[in-house]
Amino acid sequence: MARRKFRKTSRSGREDEKDRISNLPEAVLLHVMNFMNARDVVRTCVLSKRWKNLWKQVTTLSFSSSGKILFYNKFVPQFLSNRDASTSLIDLDIRAYGFKAPKLITGIVKYAARHNAKHLKITTEYNFRAIPNPFIPLIFSCHSLTSLVLTTCTGVLPLELPKSLLLPTLKTLHLTNVRFAAIDDHCVQPFSACSVLNTLGMEGYSFCNNADTLCITNSNLSILKISNSVVYNPYPRTFKHKIILSTPNLASITIGDNIIFSDHQLTSTSGLPFLEEVNVKILSSPMDYSVVAGWLQVLSHAKRLTLSFRILNDVPNLVSMEIQSPCFVRLESLKMVLVNQHKVSEEEVNIIVRHLLQNSTITTVSVCHEFQKARSLSRAALLK
Amino acid sequence: MAERGESSEAVMLKKTEEEKLRKGKMIVGDESKAGYEEEGKKVKLVTSDGVTMEVEISIVKEMEIIQTFIGATDTDDSFIFPISNVSSHILNQIIELVKGEYDQELAKKLSHDELKEILVAANYLNMKTLFHFIATAIANVIQNKSVEFVRDFFGIVNDFTEEEEAELRKTNAWAFEGVDED
Numbered sequence: 001m002a003r004r005k006f007r008k009t010s011r012s013g014r015e016d017e018k019d020r021i022s023n024l025p026e027a028v029l030l031h032v033m034n035f036m037n038a039r040d041v042v043r044t045c046v047l048s049k050r051w052k053n054l055w056k057q058v059t060t061l062s063f064s065s066s067g068k069i070l071f072y073n074k075f076v077p078q079f080l081s082n083r084d085a086s087t088s089l090i091d092l093d094i095r096a097y098g099f100k101a102p103k104l105i106t107g108i109v110k111y112a113a114r115h116n117a118k119h120l121k122i123t124t125e126y127n128f129r130a131i132p133n134p135f136i137p138l139i140f141s142c143h144s145l146t147s148l149v150l151t152t153c154t155g156v157l158p159l160e161l162p163k164s165l166l167l168p169t170l171k172t173l174h175l176t177n178v179r180f181a182a183i184d185d186h187c188v189q190p191f192s193a194c195s196v197l198n199t200l201g202m203e204g205y206s207f208c209n210n211a212d213t214l215c216i217t218n219s220n221l222s223i224l225k226i227s228n229s230v231v232y233n234p235y236p237r238t239f240k241h242k243i244i245l246s247t248p249n250l251a252s253i254t255i256g257d258n259i260i261f262s263d264h265q266l267t268s269t270s271g272l273p274f275l276e277e278v279n280v281k282i283l284s285s286p287m288d289y290s291v292v293a294g295w296l297q298v299l300s301h302a303k304r305l306t307l308s309f310r311i312l313n314d315v316p317n318l319v320s321m322e323i324q325s326p327c328f329v330r331l332e333s334l335k336m337v338l339v340n341q342h343k344v345s346e347e348e349v350n351i352i353v354r355h356l357l358q359n360s361t362i363t364t365v366s367v368c369h370e371f372q373k374a375r376s377l378s379r380a381a382l383l384k
Numbered sequence: 385m386a387e388r389g390e391s392s393e394a395v396m397l398k399k400t401e402e403e404k405l406r407k408g409k410m411i412v413g414d415e416s417k418a419g420y421e422e423e424g425k426k427v428k429l430v431t432s433d434g435v436t437m438e439v440e441i442s443i444v445k446e447m448e449i450i451q452t453f454i455g456a457t458d459t460d461d462s463f464i465f466p467i468s469n470v471s472s473h474i475l476n477q478i479i480e481l482v483k484g485e486y487d488q489e490l491a492k493k494l495s496h497d498e499l500k501e502i503l504v505a506a507n508y509l510n511m512k513t514l515f516h517f518i519a520t521a522i523a524n525v526i527q528n529k530s531v532e533f534v535r536d537f538f539g540i541v542n543d544f545t546e547e548e549e550a551e552l553r554k555t556n557a558w559a560f561e562g563v564d565e566d
Contacts, residue, residue: 028507031515035523042559046531046552048540071561078558 026054034060034091038079039071056084061108064095064123073100080111088116095123097153102134109138117142121149125156133159140166147172154204164193174201182211189215201225203256217246227256227281245298246270252277255295266295278302282309283339289314289323289352296326296356303330307352308337308370315348318355325358334365341369428464435472436464443482448510469508474501478514486513491521496537499525 033041033055041055061079065072083089092112096104101124112120120142122135136159139148146169152159158179167173173194180188188211191197197218202225216224224247248270255266255278278299280292289312296305305328314321334356338344353365426438427450444450450465467475477498484490494502499522506515526534535542544552553560 024504024507028503032503032519032522035520036527039559040527042556043531044534045556045559046544046549047535047538047542049543051540052552074558082556 026057029054030057030059033058036062038063039075042079053084056082057087058083059088060091060093061089062091062093065097065101065104066095069096069098069100069104072096073104076104076108080107085115090117091119092117093121097125101125106135106138109135109142113138113142116144118144119147120145121147121151123149123151123153124159125153136161143169145170149174150178151176152178158204161190163188163190165190166193167197168193168195170194170197172199173197174203176203178202180211186211187213187215189217191221192217194218195220197221199223199225203227213242213244215244215246217244219248221247221250223252224250225254225256227254241265242267244269245272247272249274251275252279253299254279254281256281256283266298268298272299272301275299275301276303278304279306280308282307282312284310286311286313288312289318290321293323293326293355296328297324300326300328301330302328303332304335305331305333305356306335306337307356308339309344310339311343312348312352315351318351323355325355328357328360328362331357331360331362334360334362336365336367337370338367339370429475430464430466431470431472431475432468433471433473437472437475439475439479443479446482446511446513448512449508467509470505471501474498474505477502478505478511481514481517486517488517488521488524491518491524494521496525500538 029051033044038061041058041060044051044055045053063072063075089112092108094105094108105122105124109120109122120139139145140162145167148167148170150159150161151174154177156177158177161175161178161180163181163183165173173191180190182188191200192215197220200216200218200221200223204227224245226243242265245266245268247268250272251274253275278296280295282292287309292307292309292312296302299305334353336349336352338349349367357365425441427441427444428436429439429444429450430436450467453465470478477494481490481502491499499518502514502518503522505511506518526537529537534540542549
């Protein structure tokens, strides 16, 4: 109300406007600064006296060293030592490339661990297999961490992570192009110690040495997204990987695809009783329908299924192949997204629907082409 | 969930998502207690320029300041809430943004004054998702801009003497050197 009174006495609209903005509480200005890159955050110190020390209370550190590694090598230690040490550094988004990157990231993670970091996002390019990675062990000393995003750029060797990720406060984890040390000759089981993990995303993971089985073991996990983009992969295409889901509380799973992913065998130890949502995306290379049907048998507790694909092989021969239909007893909706509508005939869609819904009672199926609105078709129309 | 290249937007998207999840849970809790929850119901808001606007309850739900009122009063359809800090023009913009599910493309169409007004309004109405969204949008506008541009954007009067500003740039040279002004 005080502000309103003040507005009435101000002389012009423009001045009024200025008053309103410069009267914004510092918390609001800091909130805007939390979304800026670190360099610009510090540069606000010359705006006016009010702004001189404001940046020191910003709780984020976000920058990309792309082409500016020398600048950030000098900048980051100054930023950390000049900011207000009693203010937490909560959000970190660090993109550091080149051979100086590990040292730079190490300094930041060390600081973050002592300043209540909650959200840590590291994107790096790490080409030196022989050098042990100094910042990975430090991440596990961040006891306040609730979300972690680790990305190694595609095209370089995956970042190697330990056997077990000891992150008991972590709720969200996204990993791109990483691999894990194996617990024995054939198995990796990295997530069982993340006791409150809710969301896990893995893209372009690789296995280690001879390990051929990825055990996703976590009693709390609710959302899982797993895919393999085109990345460095030392295995021949015929190598068979296995994924075992021991995730009794899983509610949503998204499976993306790639060439080597088509060879993966998916199994589950718990039957996934709480599964609600299943998304399968076959977008890059063609895949055999039988492989997808195999996954869906494991995911048959789904309530909602979305199947997006460009090409699925072997669909016309499905009738003669005797592939077991998934037993969708709880299914409420089926949506098919045709990414390349010219490559998929209506007949093929019908065959897939008939096969998927053999053991289900749902009556409508929605079919749409990418970027188009779904049209709902009655099952009878599709099956005629 | 699309992974975006730009950090701030990615963070923003994530936050919005988390916010929605959190809200989703909260609403479930609220519904069991309060009976005001009705699909399609509208709430009357009077803006700073005296316009009475009927706003869908789903949007009003995001305005925590009004939620406090609703929680404290027995509401019926005739109840009118004054929002003395928000003009009808800005309220319309806010409604568009909420309906557009906070698409950053929509923010690009807003003028600098509108962006600032919405920031003030989001803070006043205590709309958390909008507050994140508009802060991100403003950060995107002033990112990589000159000091003069940012001063002009916020309407900041430079109260440093030339010598003071030069001294500040010197002591913080690590943040200013090697940077292209654009």
